[in-house]
Amino acid sequence: MFNIPLLIVILYIFALFGISFYASKRAKGTEGFLLAGRQMTTPLIAVLITGLAIGGASTIGVAEQAYNVGLAAGWYNVAWGAGAICMGILAAAKYRSMNITTVPEMFEKFYDVKGRVICVLSQITIQLVITSLQYLAGGAILASLLPSVFTLQSGIITSAIVFIGITFVGGMWSAGISNILNVVLIYLGIAAATIATLINQGGIAQIAVKLPQEVPYFHWVGGLGWIAIASWFAVMMTQTMSLQGTVQISLSAKDAKTARNGFVIGGLLMLPIGFLAALMGIAAKGMYPDMSATLALPQMIMSLPPVLAGITLAALWAADVSTAGSLLLGSATLFSQDIYKRFLRPGSDEKHLMWVTKFSVIALGALTFILALTVSGILKTIMIGLSLTTAFTIVFLFTVFAPGLARRNSAFYTNLVGIAVIVLWQFIPAVRVFPHVIYLEWIACLVTFLLVPIFDRQPIRLGNKEDSLISQVAK
Numbered sequence: 001m002f003n004i005p006l007l008i009v010i011l012y013i014f015a016l017f018g019i020s021f022y023a024s025k026r027a028k029g030t031e032g033f034l035l036a037g038r039q040m041t042t043p044l045i046a047v048l049i050t051g052l053a054i055g056g057a058s059t060i061g062v063a064e065q066a067y068n069v070g071l072a073a074g075w076y077n078v079a080w081g082a083g084a085i086c087m088g089i090l091a092a093a094k095y096r097s098m099n100i101t102t103v104p105e106m107f108e109k110f111y112d113v114k115g116r117v118i119c120v121l122s123q124i125t126i127q128l129v130i131t132s133l134q135y136l137a138g139g140a141i142l143a144s145l146l147p148s149v150f151t152l153q154s155g156i157i158t159s160a161i162v163f164i165g166i167t168f169v170g171g172m173w174s175a176g177i178s179n180i181l182n183v184v185l186i187y188l189g190i191a192a193a194t195i196a197t198l199i200n201q202g203g204i205a206q207i208a209v210k211l212p213q214e215v216p217y218f219h220w221v222g223g224l225g226w227i228a229i230a231s232w233f234a235v236m237m238t239q240t241m242s243l244q245g246t247v248q249i250s251l252s253a254k255d256a257k258t259a260r261n262g263f264v265i266g267g268l269l270m271l272p273i274g275f276l277a278a279l280m281g282i283a284a285k286g287m288y289p290d291m292s293a294t295l296a297l298p299q300m301i302m303s304l305p306p307v308l309a310g311i312t313l314a315a316l317w318a319a320d321v322s323t324a325g326s327l328l329l330g331s332a333t334l335f336s337q338d339i340y341k342r343f344l345r346p347g348s349d350e351k352h353l354m355w356v357t358k359f360s361v362i363a364l365g366a367l368t369f370i371l372a373l374t375v376s377g378i379l380k381t382i383m384i385g386l387s388l389t390t391a392f393t394i395v396f397l398f399t400v401f402a403p404g405l406a407r408r409n410s411a412f413y414t415n416l417v418g419i420a421v422i423v424l425w426q427f428i429p430a431v432r433v434f435p436h437v438i439y440l441e442w443i444a445c446l447v448t449f450l451l452v453p454i455f456d457r458q459p460i461r462l463g464n465k466e467d468s469l470i471s472q473v474a475k
Helices: 004-024 029-038 042-053 057-069 071-098 103-110 113-145 152-200 204-210 226-239 244-251 256-270 273-287 293-301 306-344 350-372 378-387 390-401 410-427 437-455 464-474
Strands: none
Touching: 004 152, 004 306, 029 152, 029 244, 029 306, 029 350, 042 071, 042 152, 042 244, 042 256, 042 306, 057 071, 057 113, 057 273, 057 293, 057 306, 071 226, 071 244, 071 256, 071 273, 071 390, 103 113, 103 306, 103 390, 113 152, 113 244, 113 293, 113 306, 113 350, 113 378, 113 390, 113 410, 152 273, 152 306, 152 350, 204 273, 226 378, 226 390, 226 437, 244 256, 244 306, 273 293, 293 306, 306 350, 378 410, 378 437, 390 410, 390 437, 410 437
């Protein structure tokens, strides 16, 4: 029998590369490749941040968690949306007004070189780990839904080739334009699959009868509780304001207003998808109550009509494509701008730097592929890694809104403490006095930033140019 789902995935891959080659014609020069020439419109910013947010954790991860805890799992995407809206209101326009390329560049502009170094090392580590998790999720999707075609390893390899290839060819323009397709496909596929599954099972009432009564599957909060959900909000509202992948999207906007509006609209777009994915997970529990969530969800999807199953498969995989591309580009930007150009070869011309950036996409993509073969625990790993962005967010907020409290060493020591908290949390259980590491990160980093002025009297760099910049972005 002809494999219709596989055909749909192949057509989707060809469409992605076609878009990337088209986008490459617009990606002229390093700034064109990394930041789309700072010409992204509001709709493109909106689909970029939506695509970055809706990855494997936001679709497959949410559905698998909902298999065990119910509708409450959908709050993960609402937390992401709240983070994007928060970024749009507080930070996106201000980042765009700074006219920088990376978050570490901002650290050196206002603080010092060691602040930039510790920031870039932390940022690139976070992004590489999360990118590798997207490869893992992509491979798992292909292997679970097309087991006769893909193993987990071949699925990861296929995912890596596509993720790296489209990023290498078109850069930020490729990410922006392809995410129009990705976001439409994600919503169409997941919504259609959810509706079809609910109808096939006789509606929510019939599904509810088959579910274990001890778990409040259709309660908005009960399956997890507000403490766990609040942790998601804390992490997402922190990381969206300082992770290079999200900041780079705001830097690609044609102006500050576009950056702000794009993030707010993107955040609103994210809100419903988590609950749709959660309903898929609940339906899988009703249909296959004795299976593991990992096996039940693919089984349910592939029981749908072939065309719908193929669209859903492509939609779930598209979620990983959209996330991995933006993160991989962000990592390449960090290497080329904050390591190579700043320290290894400061006098690089535009053409040379462009090739270094493209080579970085391949090299870092290969590294993340290797990581993907070794990491596990997707959602938990992402949430812990993103907590490290607390230090970046605190430094940014003080730089913009309260520069008088900032000192030259504030960025370095705040980041150093942020790293120490993560390490201690992982290896010394006694420090886990809060329900999530994000709360300890905020307390420790905030206290550190406010204590630095006790021993450091040197203010941050505020020459004439920077002075006017601070005045501009703080308005």
